[in-house]
Amino acid sequence: MYILYGSIGSGSASVEAALAVSGIEYEIVQVTTAEGLHLTEDFKAINPRQQVPALRLPDRSVMTEGSAMMLHLADALPSTELAPAPGTAARAQHDRWLVFMAINIYEGELRKAYSDRYTDDPQGAEGVRSSADAYVKRHHAIIEEAISGPFILGDRMTMADIYLWMLAGWMDQEWLATHCPKIVALAARVRQDPRIAPIHAAHFG
Ligand SMILES: N[C@@H](CCC(=O)N[C@@H](CS)C(=O)NCC(=O)O)C(=O)O
Structure with a gap:
């Protein structure tokens, strides 16, 4: 069985949603x-970086x-069809956008x-925060342009869409509605999936 170590409102939301959609235990x-x-110390033994999410696989590795x-999860559970088949051009685009979001938007969040962790200057935190805010918005705008609709890759919901639903939930909703209508519509579709709706309620209220 998979065991997800997570926290409400954190990056574990997307993994929880992926597990729920996969229908596994x-x-x-x-x-x-x-x-x-x-x-x-108990959690440090699970993840030395002391961050969530961490995922224990059925073989007990983390x-x-x-x-x-x-x-x-997409590769371990291919029957769920939550990502294009490995090695295809569609999968390359899927992985491209998922990694793009992780290293730019999640990291910016x-x-x-x-x-305060990103500056040695006691007065510097506000500058870090405001430049990160602009950085996150710039990368949302790039994803907005790339969405072919209704999902990132077209008609089918993938892991990348579930990840984007989570990131959209962290955004200023007014800014998103004004600048990224395709992301807003995509996140609403993901949220309306009956397997994800309760997870959305738990993580975003
Ligand atoms: N690179 C990690 C980042 C994980 C991460 O930063 N998680 C945050 C919650 S969203 C956390 O655990 N923060 C606690 C801390 O750093 O003190 C990932 O993508 O999973």
């Missing part, structure tokens, strides 16, 4: 970051990096959330 262990549960988990 899984368990969630809440490592509530707001309560510092990711800083315990992987980190939410975007890698999405790719792993971390600079917004933990600005």
